[in-house]
Amino acid sequence: MDRVARVSNFENPLIDNRLRYFTYIPVNIAPEISLAAYFVVGAVLVWQIVHYRAQRWLYILPGTAFAEALGYAFRTACVYKTTFGMYVAMMLFLLVPPNALALANYKAVAKIIRSSPAARPRVFWLKPGFVNWFYFASDVFSICMQGAGGGMLTGTTTRDAGRAVVLVGLTVQLFFFACYLATSFYVWWRPEYTVHVSSRFKSHQQAKRRVMLSVTTTTVLLYIRSIYRIAEFGDGYGGKIYSSEWAFYVFDTIVIFLMFIVYIVLFIGHSFPREGKIASMQLSSAENQPVTSEAARI
Numbered sequence: 001m002d003r004v005a006r007v008s009n010f011e012n013p014l015i016d017n018r019l020r021y022f023t024y025i026p027v028n029i030a031p032e033i034s035l036a037a038y039f040v041v042g043a044v045l046v047w048q049i050v051h052y053r054a055q056r057w058l059y060i061l062p063g064t065a066f067a068e069a070l071g072y073a074f075r076t077a078c079v080y081k082t083t084f085g086m087y088v089a090m091m092l093f094l095l096v097p098p099n100a101l102a103l104a105n106y107k108a109v110a111k112i113i114r115s116s117p118a119a120r121p122r123v124f125w126l127k128p129g130f131v132n133w134f135y136f137a138s139d140v141f142s143i144c145m146q147g148a149g150g151g152m153l154t155g156t157t158t159r160d161a162g163r164a165v166v167l168v169g170l171t172v173q174l175f176f177f178a179c180y181l182a183t184s185f186y187v188w189w190r191p192e193y194t195v196h197v198s199s200r201f202k203s204h205q206q207a208k209r210r211v212m213l214s215v216t217t218t219t220v221l222l223y224i225r226s227i228y229r230i231a232e233f234g235d236g237y238g239g240k241i242y243s244s245e246w247a248f249y250v251f252d253t254i255v256i257f258l259m260f261i262v263y264i265v266l267f268i269g270h271s272f273p274r275e276g277k278i279a280s281m282q283l284s285s286a287e288n289q290p291v292t293s294e295a296a297r298i
Contacts, residue, residue, distance in 0.1 A: 054269025067097035145169025
């Protein structure tokens with residue numbers, strides 16, 4: 001089926017809604033497996049955050065996984081009967097939530113910079129305040145653009161405008177990903193930037209390596225996913241990429257799932273404990289200090 005035929009399907013009232021919106025009949029089983037997989041990784045991340053008493057902003061990670069699972073729940077429903085509402089919900093939950101993972105990565109690097117007073121950055125782009133608002137604002141802007149464009153894609157009269165809006169959001173996001181990666185590698189390379197060292201690590205270097213490897217690897221994976229999405233929307237409705245379901249599962253489903261595997265295996269919550277846990281660790285460390293001869297005489 002060529003592009004012209006696929007576009008005409010959208011306007012044909014007699015055509016199956018699955019062909020109208022997807023331009024193909026979505027496969028069964030794959031969305032159900034994806035739903036279960038994302039729910040499991042979300043549950044594992046919740047357990048890690050609670051068990052290791054990590055800071056609460058890390059709930060961004062399982063929250064995103066559960067949002068992805070919901071997106072695949074809507075996709076599962078669309079396999080059997082596609083409605084306009086279910087398709088829009090599926091598009092929004094599969095397109096927008098992964099961008100929140102970038103927020104978690106931005107937050108991690110910003111906290112490292114803020115907790116390293118010895119670094120004393122001289123350039124504005126390494127100051128904690130700038131890192132916080134600059135990357136946060138860029139990601140919120142990208143999320144809003146992609147969400148608005150994703151909703152517009154479902155209308156016959158707004159599809160072209162929606163595609164342009166999504167492309168702007170994705171392109172802007174790629175630029176900020178590149179800036180963030182440059183910042184991250186600089187922070188990783190400079191020894192004055194340190195992270196909290198839990199009992200699981202032997203040194204600051206080991207703890208820092210784990211955090212930086214996690215955030216940079218997941219950002220690169222998110223970069224790959226964004227390139228795919230740009231190619232998909234650039235190709236347009238009815239294009240070869242949009243109409244290739246295997247490409248969606250390889251460059252979106254699997255790539256995002258690999259990000260969650262990295263977050264679990266290289267869990268960064270050990271280096272971002274809650275304040276109460278830090279205090280208890282410091283107290284325990286003080287109690288375990290050997291008694292000096294001066295103290296013994298007292």
